[in-house]
Amino acid sequence: MNALLWIFISALLVNNFVLSYFLGLCPFLGVSGRLETAFRLGLATLFVMLITALCSWLLNTYVLIHAPYLRIISFIVVIASTVQFIEMVIKRVSPGLFRALGIFLPLITTNCAILGLAIFATNKGYGLIEGLIYALGAGLGFTLALVLMAGLREETELAPVPRLLRGTALNLIIAGILSMAFMGFAGLFSAA
């Protein structure tokens, strides 16, 4: 139980996917303009991550032991088709949610955080339950980073920032400071 909790906390805060592994930076910088959309994208990513964790476990257990060199290809194909499948299901079951997610669902395919999750979980040798907890932590951590960033960016809209600094440069520096703050969580492990 304790080990599962550490996996969760580690993926959520200490080794936050965005702020310490630099995964999922494209949506992090691209879609963090508004709080509302950032939150939705985060949840959609969390959802895909959970399904990816399940699929990658199945692949690892039943297919890839026979052909390990197919790992990268099979992961990316499974992720792409899962996203496509989820898109169709959501469209049929809940058109409202589908409209709310909009363009974000297909974009998740190229989010490195998803493939990164599958590969990290494999490298660490996680089982099914551990993988799912890891995905939960990573997805929530991604959402947290995205929401924090969106909140900060909404504030900087009104701040008197030099014109050249506006845009990506400023966002990266904000992300750097945010990442510095998250480094404080590293102490959680040594304390235990």
Next chain:
Amino acid sequence: MPTSKPDAYQEFIKGLWRDNPVFAQVLGMCPMLAVTNSAVNALAMGGATFFVLVASSFLVSSLKRWIPKQVRISTYVIIIATFVTVIDYSLQALLPAIHKELGAFIPLIVVNCMILGRQESFASRHSIGLAVIDALGMAVGFLFALLALGSVREILGNGTWLGLDLFGPNFEPWVIMVLPPGGFLTLGLLLLLFSWLAERRQKLAERLAEMEVEGT
């Protein structure tokens, strides 16, 4: 831009600076920030990306007539993933130390948006020669950006460059630069520098144009 120079030269040179994938287009950052804590790692990552980008551009461009439009993105992704597997296994065999250092970030070259972007916007629409030249330019530009970032972080964060000691024993390293926040801060400042240079050049061009108008 002088128009007399051959087309191929233009396609190559644009990736180096004006359309640099990192500084101008801000693409492909996901794998780059994580591995640029030293110049050697940056070189290895840049080299791996170089191979994947050039090889997939070549293949996509030569197969473009047979790839159905509806499934083109998935086809590109599978082609890219194949080359990434090749480089992953080659590095593991040839440079095991570096492969260990880069670890999980080699497979992540697959989702480098820059590579897929080049296939979709260039390689699938141009001849093989131009596609390879464009890929070479972009890859060198990417390598240059990685090396710049890795050098700044290694020099400030460790006092060394490519493993060479630069400042002697009295240098106090800025540890933060080799840690994740340093990556964000360095890239942010480099982007600032790039946009400053771009603006300066634009102003200069405007002033030149004004002077020409006055002269005639």
